[in-house]
Amino acid sequence: MTSLMTEPAAGRFGDFGGRFVPESLVPACAAVAAAFGEAWADKDFRDELDSLLAVYAGRPTPLTPAGNLSARLGISLWLKREDLAHTGSHKINNVLGQGLLARRMGRTRLIAETGAGQHGVATATAAALLGLSATIYMGSRDIERQRLNVHRMEMLGATVVPVTSGSRTLKDATNEAMRAWVADTDQAHFLLGSVGGPHPYPWMVREFQRVIGTEARRQAGFTPDVVVACVGGGSNAAGTFAGFVDTTARLIGVEAAGGAAMSNGAPGVVHGTRSMVLQDSEGQIAEAESIAAGLDYPGIGPEHAHLGAIGRAEYRTVTDDEVIEAVGRLARSEGIICALETAHAVAWVLKAAGTADLPANSTVVLTLSGRGDKDMHTLIGDKA
Amino acid sequence: MTSLMTEPAAGRFGDFGGRFVPESLVPACAAVAAAFGEAWADKDFRDELDSLLAVYAGRPTPLTPAGNLSARLGISLWLKREDLAHTGSHKINNVLGQGLLARRMGRTRLIAETGAGQHGVATATAAALLGLSATIYMGSRDIERQRLNVHRMEMLGATVVPVTSGSRTLKDATNEAMRAWVADTDQAHFLLGSVGGPHPYPWMVREFQRVIGTEARRQAGFTPDVVVACVGGGSNAAGTFAGFVDTTARLIGVEAAGGAAMSNGAPGVVHGTRSMVLQDSEGQIAEAESIAAGLDYPGIGPEHAHLGAIGRAEYRTVTDDEVIEAVGRLARSEGIICALETAHAVAWVLKAAGTADLPANSTVVLTLSGRGDKDMHTLIGDKA
Amino acid sequence: MTTTLLRRDRKALVPYLTGGITADWTDYLHALEAAGADAIEIGLPFSDPMLDGATIQQASDRALARGATVASILADLARVTVGVPLVVMTYANLVFRAGPAAFCARLAEAGVSGLIVSDLPVDELAEVERAAADAGLALILLVAPVTSDERLAEIVRRASGYLYAISVMGTTGERDTLADSAAPLAARIKAVSDLPVLLGFGISGPAQAAAAGAVADGAVVGAAVMRRILDGATPDELAVDIARLRAALD
Amino acid sequence: MTTTLLRRDRKALVPYLTGGITADWTDYLHALEAAGADAIEIGLPFSDPMLDGATIQQASDRALARGATVASILADLARVTVGVPLVVMTYANLVFRAGPAAFCARLAEAGVSGLIVSDLPVDELAEVERAAADAGLALILLVAPVTSDERLAEIVRRASGYLYAISVMGTTGERDTLADSAAPLAARIKAVSDLPVLLGFGISGPAQAAAAGAVADGAVVGAAVMRRILDGATPDELAVDIARLRAALD
């Protein structure tokens, strides 16, 4: 079992991964890979990051037993509380890592794409903390859905650039961020928010998110039957799975039915990596359609494609309706309002509990990737 | 120095405190006092609360060095991060305590007032977690200002009752919550959100918030020159001060200029306690006027009145404009968007740093009582 | 003290009137007296009337909005002569703001005979108790259905004028029937006190007044009176209602 | 491979045309040829053209919205005869989705002579390289100002047809002047390769074309062409612009 444990040779995870970028970006990607490799082996860098994660971001986040829901579902459910991390999701783990790396590389500016806005807020936060400037690309459709986060980014001093091309969501914001990077590789670090993109991003972001799984495993103190996380690009899932890949735990990633690259996609190349992608028969990328802006993405990180191909992880889908129901159910039974993205993992547990997919008495660790404040707006609109 | 350390005899803090409630409520208050006294001396209760605070609410919250701001201000500033606690403010500490107490007393329903909505959200959260129902009274003016929190409370299964009397803010919501309690003392626990109200609330809430100060002192490892917190009712300040009252640290509470009970009030009786109150010459309670819904209150907890009277704590005011400026400055320099309430403490530090009130090189611990997501809406409106 | 403000030869009817509710609000006093009131409670409006329901809150707000003040209401009272005892009902902050001694003295000067402070339980009473005694004011205390025997004994020991039995756990306001808690409460109080025991809170019509009269020494009628006044009833119109309550009690 | 697609007796002008941009888009091919193009790059539109600026994005979107597909564009090409080499420029996903071998074979069948894949650096090239060779397609590779000498050597070793020098760090799109990075880049490449070196990215008018011609073997003009077409230029109107560029290069 080398996946999720090591640096991928030449950026490959089995048939997936790689670095499919224009020649103009190859040196920049290579520089990031080299710098990350060095930094990750440097105790001082690790110590500085660990210290920021602890005193600034609030790690370790707790592992909360979901007592009421467990009793009702006949399972034993534990929640890894990334919603309590600073800025409200797991995205902070990655941005602090990449932010420190960017500073170490002498970069003065961060460029990022964002869907739900959580990664954008996290990036703007890291920029403020580390004295860098930040430009955040965000689809105009997502800007409408996630206004609160736009305001937060601006308050933090970042520039938010609306992207009006294509589906006006995360996919298009990612294109635009990469275009912006090509034009400024000297000054700017492209701070990708998930485990997609060209090598070294899938590896690097997984490593920065590994802390989720490492903590959860230590906190649980037992090997759960099932480890489950929602999957957009797949960073919270990758970080969680990394902590459990060498155990007997089943690893389950839950996608949005309308953005299910693993379940409904085919191998393809988008945003610099080869992975599973929603696309048509000629290779045009499909537009995802999910109530959760952070999962509204037609691709997935290449390591997930590999884990799925070799059968080490399994991928499931849930619908928008199941997700809305799940947010309410978790809120009313545990007093935790999770993000719509996270609610995909919750919805799968609600649906699967007691079936062959998640038998009674199973022990389950679920990564609660973020809080739902940003989504109240969407949920209320939806109710009305 | 017995204030902030012990149970107040007969609910008195010097000339302040007491239990000024209609006879109908006296037995209910007495029952709460007795139950709290017992519970607080019961190791099992303390252990259960401590465990919830840790695995559910995310305590201890970090003490974050505000490096950038410190450098610019020429002081050494530390932030006690209650914004990272579950639900986004220190209010969770108190509601978990009182929620457990209500359950121990056999109550099935929680009644609470809320201003900014943070206490309402926290109460709704505790109710969901502990299997109780919750009715939250909120001024209709605050409902407009803090819509996000209204949606959160409803999502958590609580009933939010708009209060349209008087100034339609926290003061009036408190009246209405107390009225609701009179009618249901058997089933309902009145879960007051700050250190005001009749005995035992000022004492009990201070004890439940003491964890802030205890943690901060341990985390700091040194005695700061100044400990500062914003003051609405005064619970985050009381909890913070409690950890430092027996040190040489100066204790500074910062009020909204438009709701400055300590600076502009006179002794009076409101909401069951005798304290400093904004009022006219005949004793009609004045309407506070602050951009921060959680500080828009004409009174203050009686222990603060006492601490001010004996000179152990000092109270300052800042204006709405200073507060708005402070939110932005903290966000851009440290990557932390704080609540408008919290920003009062920040604004005082910004203003006082380098003056005789806060000389250069001072070490300062500031309680960051909550996060600003709920206020983005107000701040943006304000900008436009 | 067992001095009573009320005659003992009939069931007492004590209407409540928010001071300063209209420009010539004292006209209501005469009408109430004429219609058979045995005493009149005059509410000094407070901005935050915690024990009051919607009707009396509204009346207080209206009086304050009109510019009524403690001073103006007492001045109005000083100008009229009413043949039944006047009792001021208010909240602690108005009393403490003026200072209990000064406050009570001003009441007495204005011809007031008694004082009720809604949010001043016996535990917090001492200073006001002394002041009321010094000013010669009866100090009417409230008893609630949840009041323990021990507290009741203490209340009875310190009250004067009459005892005000809160018939139901809740705020002031009209209710459809006399609460189940009313009769046992009245009985408990009467068993330990010689003072007249009046039921209040929620008594709005003749049937309830009669029911109160059957188990206690009379009734306080507040929200029902203020609802009529808020709806525009003239003193004469109000007198008709009061007369009906009088008849129900007799 | 040093086979070139271009004549060596004059500076090369290679316009870029988004396939399927209009119903009779192939008319533009004839006009471009007639106006002096030495080869024509045909963009197979991709939904996510990461290396393209706003103009070519817009052209791609319009072609796709019209219903243009790889199949329809190649079918259109197969129906026309153009006297200069045609080079397909596209993104990796379209190549891999069909499979590199099948994709290259279909290009060759349609009369295409060369292939550029914008997001396929040498490191990821092997499979497409074999397929292009098997199908007899020249494989044009991109060189950027940031390309190291080591990478340049590798690119030069594996490229055929011509070398495409990205004159500026950025996406496609019109720019006011030839970037400072263009001349040194062209010189670096020419020093190590015998293939024609064309400058592209941002060349929009005769002055820039002339400047490119002065330091390299010719110019690729993309966004400037597509801007005119998006603005409604007919083939004849476009030919006027191309002729001007031709003149500037000669």
Ligand SMILES: Cc1ncc(COP(=O)(O)O)c(C=O)c1O
């Ligand atoms: C709370 C939350 N969870 C999950 C995701 C999806 O990202 P990933 O799959 O990389 O964890 C997002 C993305 O915005 C998010 O905000």
Ligand SMILES: Cc1ncc(COP(=O)(O)O)c(C=O)c1O
């Ligand atoms: C974030 C925050 N800080 C402070 C306060 C003021 O309350 P207190 O003075 O009791 O701490 C509130 C009240 O809503 C709040 O939400």
